[in-house]
Each structure stands twice: as C-alpha cells, then as structure tokens.
Amino acid sequence: MSETIRRIAERARAAAMRLAGASTADKNAALEGMAAGLCAHQDLILQANAQDVATARSRGTAEALVDRLTLNPQRLGAMTEGLRQIAALPDPVGEVLDGWRRPNGLEIQRVRVPLGVVGIIYESRPNVTADAAGLCFKSGNACILRGGSDALGSNRVIARVLAEAVEAAGLPRDAIQLVESTDREDARSLMRMNGLVDVLIPRGGAGLIQSVIENATVPVIETGTGNCHTYVDATADLDSALAIVLNAKCSRPSVCNAMETLLVHDVIAEEFLPRASDQLRARGVEIRGCPRTREILPDAKPATEEDWHTEYLALILAVRVVEGLGDAIAHINRYGTRHSEAIVTEDYTAAQRFLREVDAACVYVNASTRFTDGYEFGFGAEVGISNQKLHARGPMGLPELTTYKYVIRGTGQIRA
C-alpha cells in the first residue's frame, strides 16, 4: 500500500467528518468561492493547461484526446457556471427519508448523510476536476481526485484553487485533494483503501472503468457505457419514429445516451428503413445491417456479431430487422448495457411489456434516449449515469452521492 495515498485518504476522512456537519450556507459560500477563484486565476489555469497541451502534442497524443484536454475561456466559463449551479441546488444532507415509532416507543428515523470519502478516477478532461469536486463537496463528501497524467499541470492549479476556496469558507481544505502521483501502484492503492475511501466513481472510457472494476476492493459505482437501442414497433407512427431515431443517433453521437442500434419490426421495415436510411445518410451516418436490412438497403454494410455489442459513439448505426417485440426485447437484454432503451409504438400492450421486460436504467416509450441526463430529468448537474444496479441507477445527482443512517431515540429501551 502506498503511504502517500494512505495519508491523503486519512486526511480526506478527517475532512469528511467535519464536512458532514457543515451548514448548507458555508458549503454554498465555498462553492461560490471556487467559481470566483477559477475566474480570478483564469490566466494561471490556461497557462498550465497550455503547457499540458504542448506536452501532450509533443508526445504525439491523438487530436481527439488533445481536444478533451484543452481548456479555453469558454470551457473555463462552463466550469465556473457549473459550480454556481451546484451551489443553487438543494442540499440533500439531513433529509429525513422515513420515520416511525415502534410499539416499544423507539423513534426511528432514516436520515440522509454523505457517503464520506469519494474517489474519482478519470482521464484527461480537466473540467471533471471542478464538476466532480463540486458535486461531492455540496453533498458533504470529501473527494480524492485522480485524473489522467496528461492533465496533471492543469488539475494541480484547479484543485488548489478549489481547496483554497474551501479553506476560505472555514471548511477543511483536505475535503478536495488531488493525487499528484501518476504511478499506477498509487492508483491501485486508492482503489483498495477500504475503511478510508467509501466509494469509487470512475469517469471515462470503457477501459478505465473496466480497470477500476478489476482492481478495486472499495465499492465502485459504474457509469457511462451506453449501448442504447431504439425499437420501432409494427404500430409505430413512422413520422414520430423517424424524428426519434434521428434525434437519438445524430443530435450528439459521442455521448452515452445516443442510440447505437436500431431495431425495426419486419412488417414496417420495407416502408420505414428506406426513409430512415435517406435521412440518416444525409446526416453522414454509416449503416451496418443484418441480412434482412441489407435486402431492403442493399448499400448497407453487413453487421457482424461485434456490431451488436459496440458502443460506437460515432455516426455509425447498426440496424436489425426483428420478428416482433419479443425478439427486440431479447436483443436488447442480450446486447444492451442497461443504460437507455426506447420503443416507438401505438400499441398499449407492447409499450407496457417493453417497459416491464427491458432491463435498463431508463426505458422509454415514444421518446428519444437522449433524455437520459440529470438536467433533462430535472435533477440538475450529474456526476455520471450509472448503468449498474446497486445504489443508484441512471443519472446520478446530489442525492445519489449520499447514503443514510438510522437515528434511533429511546428512553432506556432494552431488547427482550
């Protein structure tokens, strides 16, 4: 075990104990201070970021990764605005979720409390540093941030600005700490710091998430992978289906709630697929189809077994013609990642069955899967979209960064 990480975790735990009892006003003052700090230190942050970007480029880093790494005044402004929005959200800590009195007079309440110490393991997007720290902080958690090595210079400045704002508000600055080591063993230690770290949230690509799941003994909240489907049923309103399909695929193909596979009922395939194909191709979408799809769309590439498993995050769409609802549900439950799944139908019974039988965080009738998002659900900022089943499912906002404790008030009761 890394002693550096242990010391960070011990300081985080001590900070978490204090932060758990902090007032909403003090936490909000710190968040406003963080936002102001990012503005005030814009030059310093952009300078450090420019150096990170230059180093990444000199190492031959792919342009897409360099883009994620890059900050500019606009992106920094979005980080600042994000922190202010978090300040404006209601504080989940202290909410009484349930309460009752037992026959023996014991008064039991279930009260929302912070998780404690949250480890955020992420890649080279420095905006995650502010977003994740802000959400953890507002929900009363200390966080330990372990970002990608490419962004270390940027993260160091950002994390210092955030921690200073915490301290200026009279709260423990160790509530926000950055792991400055890029040693893999240190990352592994963080993942195994049971008793000091309460939960890990990996944010990034499938490889990162898989590595955390493989190595962690601390509980993990899995987020992100979205191999999402839209099923156009026999009775679908085809105009509506087309609008939903185009929105789900094309409005932002790089995000987890975008559609990756289109399933179409055989009886409407010949009518629907050519229309959809024209519109999709006009937007630059490459279609990979099953044999039946390719009978209808001879230009489509053949889809392989791997295509059904793939989250493209790009303008590529796998298309399969199915025999009916049962087939569609079976396909989704086999290949989906339990994120967001939609049916387009006018058939009440089909809609009800889809909602019941599809195993996913979010199941839709007659709407785009793109709505799976904290803001679109009305929650505000989110720390990620969980596609595991334990603790939280779907968009994870502030309440999902808390747990509860049972508070029991007695008058001397003993158990018979």
Add this chain to the structure above:
Amino acid sequence: MSETIRRIAERARAAAMRLAGASTADKNAALEGMAAGLCAHQDLILQANAQDVATARSRGTAEALVDRLTLNPQRLGAMTEGLRQIAALPDPVGEVLDGWRRPNGLEIQRVRVPLGVVGIIYESRPNVTADAAGLCFKSGNACILRGGSDALGSNRVIARVLAEAVEAAGLPRDAIQLVESTDREDARSLMRMNGLVDVLIPRGGAGLIQSVIENATVPVIETGTGNCHTYVDATADLDSALAIVLNAKCSRPSVCNAMETLLVHDVIAEEFLPRASDQLRARGVEIRGCPRTREILPDAKPATEEDWHTEYLALILAVRVVEGLGDAIAHINRYGTRHSEAIVTEDYTAAQRFLREVDAACVYVNASTRFTDGYEFGFGAEVGISNQKLHARGPMGLPELTTYKYVIRGTGQIRA
C-alpha cells in the same frame, strides 16, 4: 472462467427475467410450497444433514461449527416458518417511488424492480439456504447459492425442494440454484460473473466477507461485522445505563449488534464502573480495561490496542474511560465497524452531537444496540445487516434486495 458457473449464471439470468414479471400471488404460492416442501421432506433433509454432521465430526470439525451445521425438527420448523413470514410480507416490486411530469410533457416514474441475479456466498449454516433463497425470491430475484462444503448434502436436498416448489407454482425453477462444486476456482468465477450476476451478498464470518471483497468484481454488499460501542456520558441515568449495557453485552453476545466496547465518561467512571463490573461479572463477562479502568477495577485484565479492534462475539468486554464526548466519538469512528453505536445521556446537545458525528448505520440514544434487526425495526426478515454505505445500510429486508428503473412515457419528444 468456470463453464459450470457460467451456465448456472446464464440460467439464473433467464429465470430472473421471467421472475421479474411474476405476480405476487404466484410468488407467494411458491413460498408456501417451499414451506410445505420442507415439512414434507423433513426426514430426507434431516438424513442428509445427519450425514453432513457425521462427516464433519469425522474430520475433527470444531463443535461450534458442527452446531451451526446441525439441523433438527425445531430448526427446520424455524426455516419453514421463516418462508411463511416472507410470503406474508408486502411485495416491494412495482412500487412507484417517485413520479413527475417534465415541462416537455415527458412523464417520468422511478419504479422499484428486482436486482436480477443475486449470489449468496455463505458458510455451513443450512438454514441460510432457505432464508436467503426465500428473500431473494419474494423480491423477484434469481439467486445462486454457494454454501460451505460441510453442508453440501443438506443444501442439495433443501435447494431441490425449494426449486421444485418454484416450478410447481409455474415459475422458473432456475430462480433458485445451488453451486454444488466446492472448488475454489468456481467460487472465484461466481464472484467475477459481471453482466450475469448483479450483486453478491456474503454471509458469514469476517474471513469469508474479506475474501469476497478481495476477489469479487461483481458489486458486493458487505454485511455483518459489528464492533459496537456503548458510551455512558457524564449525565447518564446510571440505572438506565446499567440496564442498556447489560442488555447490549449479555442478551446474545454472539451476534453482530452486541456491544464489544464500553466507553465511560471519566466523571462518572468511579461510580458506574464498579456497579457495572459486578453485574457483568455475575453474568460471566470478562473485562479488559484501559489503565484508568484498571485503577477503578484492579481485577480487570489490561486491554491492548487489538482489543479496541476486536469483535469478540463472546462474553468479553473492552472498557475505556474517556475524557468526554469528543473522545468517545473519536474512539468509535476510529475502531468501530459502522454498525450500531449508542450513547446513554440526559444531555440534549451531547445526544444530538453523537447522532450527527458518529459514522454508523445505526446510532442510538438511550437504547440498546441489540435493536439493530429487521424485526425490531418493523421490516420483518432480513438478509443481513449492511455496514457498508453503498446501496443499503443497516438491516436489509426485501426493499434492499431491489433497485429501480426510470420509466419514461412520451408522445414523440426529442431533445433540443
């Protein structure tokens, strides 16, 4: 990866899909059938169990373990009664936890659904086979049971009886499966069956739980370890404190909610400790004290650092005199296992601070920690007491064996 375990898990997943939509009436009929089946096959079960016990004895197994392994008509009766009680509990599946309409007209509901496939990894208590299977089944989950090798003969008969009752009720018998292999690699495969197994619940001693945490990539719900404290504050009603201490230590010392360490405020230690010591010793309790305790109780053995960490589960009590509330809270947060912690006090501010600052699933004022229990909380049967923070904390009943999904009904909405 073990192919045997993969096949079991695939069958369990298919069964879980069907079970998720099963009616409460059908599930209850199956549970009643399980209870009736255990009665009807009592001789067969006791015969298999007698063989397990004989084999265990011939291997020189410790008598305490043999006792846990042993079934008799009374214990079998308790298993039967447990299944009937589970049938009588409300079905958590389908509960609408929240629901709202968005400005764009989307209707969002958060609906309780089963977790899916639950792996139960336990030791040699064959009653766990029926208890855990019954709870998982009622909450709509398929379960994979992996019990200790000592109990394999008993578990095989019990699991068959349970699965037959499921089938007789028209539900998939693969919803209850026993891993008959005692191979460690098979157990390890079960712990890494991500995508097919949704959650693991280890039930047993600290070693078993630690091994699951170390090896699992499937999410784990940690249960059981209870290093519980009672703190007697300066203003405590000492008669009440004495009753609570005796109850917490002596009413059932072998369980996780029993007290292991007594903390006493210095200003009342000279009055309280001799009284408590007399009563505790009269009940056979061995006291291990800090230096200050041993000034007051010269006969007490010295407590070592290890004692503060130890869950004795026996008639042994560590005792420490503390300077005050802050000291007591610091001790509990350092050595406790976040299970159940109590303060005895008449001081309002001290009570409030203890409830807020002690980090545990259950925090008590003026009551015995022994109340941390599904029945005592009014929930009914429990699958364990969680002392981790993710998903569920404290007594885990049927709702804690579920997750939720977002059900979203639209009229063609697409995202701007």
